[in-house]
Amino acid sequence: MKKFCLLPAILLAAFAGISQTPASLSSSEILLGLKKLKVTGSVLYVAAHPDDENTRLLAYMSKERLYRTGYLSMTRGDGGQNLIGDEQGIELGLIRTQELLAARRIDGAEQFFTRAYDFGFSKSTDEALKIWDKEKILSDVVWVIRKFQPDVIITRFPPDNRAGHGHHSASAVLAQEAYIAAADLNRFPEQFAYGVKPWKAKRILWNTFNFGGGANTTSENQMRLDVGVFNPLLGKGYGELASESRSQHKSQGFGVPRQRGQSFEYFTHVNGETATADVMEGVETSWIKFPGGETIDLMIDQLVKKIFYHSSFSISKRLGGII
Template structure:
C-alpha cells in the first residue's frame, strides 16, 4: 500500500500543474527597489495557525510589503483532512495540493511557508483530543525548532489558546503549543538535540490576532471592548505597484482553490487587532517592532553595511538599476566577513538575487529529459547572459550533488548569450522525487520525518543543481540554480517542469 501511494504521488507530481517549476523571475525596477529596501530591515514575524487557509494574508502582506520584515506562516498541518472542490484527490494527495497552494500564496504576499510534522486527521472536538492524536511532544518540538531556526522577533497566533472546546481542536491546539513554545524555545534543556543545528531563541513579543469570526458576527465584533487590543491600520496603498494591501492579500488567499476560498480584494482603510499574550507592549503601539533593533546595528560589524545599503536605496536609478551593482557587490563582500551566521546567510541570498535582477543576469540549467534515475547521466544545457554594462566573468560551474567543478573563465559581455553543455552524473544514492514527509509510513496524526534538518521545509527536496560562480569587480559570487526541464507547448508557449 505504501509503495502504491508513493507511485501515485510521483505520477501526480509529474502531471499536476500546481507542482510545475515556474519560469525564472524577471523583476521590474520597482520590485528591485523593494528588494533593496528589505535588505536594510533585520526584523522578522512568524504567524502560526493550524491549516492551509487559516492564515491572515492581510497581516502577512502588510509585514512583508509595508514593514519590510521577513515574514513566515507556520501551518502546523498540510491540510490532508480538508475538502477538495477542484478534483478527486483526498488525504495525502490533497495535502500535496494544499501545500502547493500555500507556496503559491506566499509568492504573492511576500511571505515564506513552513510546516510541522502534524497531520490534519479531520475535525477534532477539542485540543485535548487533537494533542493525543498528534504526538504533542513532537509537534511542540517542531514549533520550537522552527522558532530557533527562523528567530522571529514577533509571533502572532491566529487562534486563542484560552478557547478550549469552542472551536476546531486543531485551532486551539496550535495556539496552546505556540504559547508553550514562547519560553521553552530559549531553554537549552528543552529538546537539546536540536542545538547542533540551531540555537536557543527568545522571541520579544507574542500576540493573538482576533477577528469577527471569534465573536460570531461582524456586528458583535464591532461592539466588543477592544481597549486591550493594539489596532493596526493595514489598508495601505502601494503606489509603486498600484495595489492596495487588501488586493494583494485577496490574490494570495485566492490561491486556496481546493477549498473554494476565492476572495475579492477591497480598498480603503482597514484595521487589524492584536492582543498581547507574552512579552512587553511596545511603547509606540503603531510600531510592533518598537524597542527592537531592526537595523544592521543588531549584527556585530554590520553598521557600515547598513549605511552602504541606505546609500544604494537613496541613489537607486529606476531607469538603470545596474548602476547599483558595484555597491551591491561590495555590500555582499562585506557580509561575508560577519560572524553572525543567521543574518549573514539570509541577507547574502537576498542580495545575490538583487544583484542578478539589477544586471538582468539570466542563469539557467536545463535537462534534456524530464525524468532520470539514480546513477544515470543527465545532459544539461546551461544558459548565462549578463544584460548590463557591468563587467562579469563566469569563473566556473559546479554540479550538485556530485560536487564536480568545471572551469569556464568566460567573459559575460553585455547581452551576449553563452550556452554551455555538460553532463551531470547523478549518484546512485540520490533520493527519488517525492514529498519527503510521505516517504516513510506515518500515523493518523503525524508524518514521519527522520532527518531533523528537513523538518519544516515546505516543498519537495530536489538535489540536482548547478552553481554558477560569477566574478564582479574581483568579487566572486555563487549563484545556485535548480535543474529544470522546459519545452514549448503549442497553446501555452514555454513551459517549465522540474527534473524528477
C-alpha cells in the same frame, strides 16, 4: 576507457532549467527588495491549516513593514474539503501545500509546516494534541522558532473554545509553549547539533478576529494596526494583495474580492514584553544592532541610489528630460 552518453545529462539540465525559471521582476519590485535589505525585523505567524493565515497581515508585514515574515501551519490540510478534484488525505495535503506556496509567492512571506496530520474536525484541544503527539509537534514548532528567529510571534487563534476547532486551539497552545521552550537550553537539546541556538522572541501576541456570526474577539482597547494602506511601488493596497494570495486556495473555493481602504487588525498580549502602540515596539529592526551595521546600512543606501537614481537620470537624459 568507458564512454558516457551526455544526452541524458543535457536533457536533465535543460528540464531543470525550465522548472527553475527565475521570477521576472519589475523595477519597482527590485527596489522594494533592496529596501527590504535595510530591515532586519522578523515576524512568525502561527495557525493550524492552509487558509488559516491572515494574508492581509502577512502581506503588510512583508511588503510594507519589510520584515522577514513567515507562516507556520501545523498541518498541510490533509483532512479538509476538495472542490477541484477527488483527491483526499495525503494527496489533498500535497495540493494544499502547493496552494500555500503559491500564496506566499504573492504576499511575500515564507512557509513552514510541522508533522501534524489534519485528521478532520477535532472536538477539543486535548484530542488534537493527543492524536498529534504533543511533544513531537512541539519540537517542530521549537525548531522553526530557533531556525527562523522571529522577533515577534503572532497566533491566529486563542488556546480555548473561542478558536472553534481543536486544531485551531491546539496551534495556539503549541505556539505559547514553544515561545518559552525555544529559549530553554534543556528543551530539545538534540536540535543544537544541527546549528540552531536557543531563541527568545520579544513577545507573542494573539491576532484577534471578527469572523461574524458572534465570533468577534476584537475590542477597541486592544492594540491595532491599519493594514489596508496602499503601496505606490506595487500599485496595490494590501487588501488587493491579500485577495490574490488567499484566492490561491483553489481546492477550498476561496476566491476573495479585492479590497482597498482602511482595514484594522487587532492584537492582544500573550507573553513577553508588553507593547501598546505597535507589534514590533522595542525591537531594533535596522542593521545597527549588528557589529558594522552602520556600514552595511550605508552600502545599501548607496546601492539603491546608484542603481535607481543614476539609471533614471540616464533615461531622462536620453529622452530629453521628459521624466
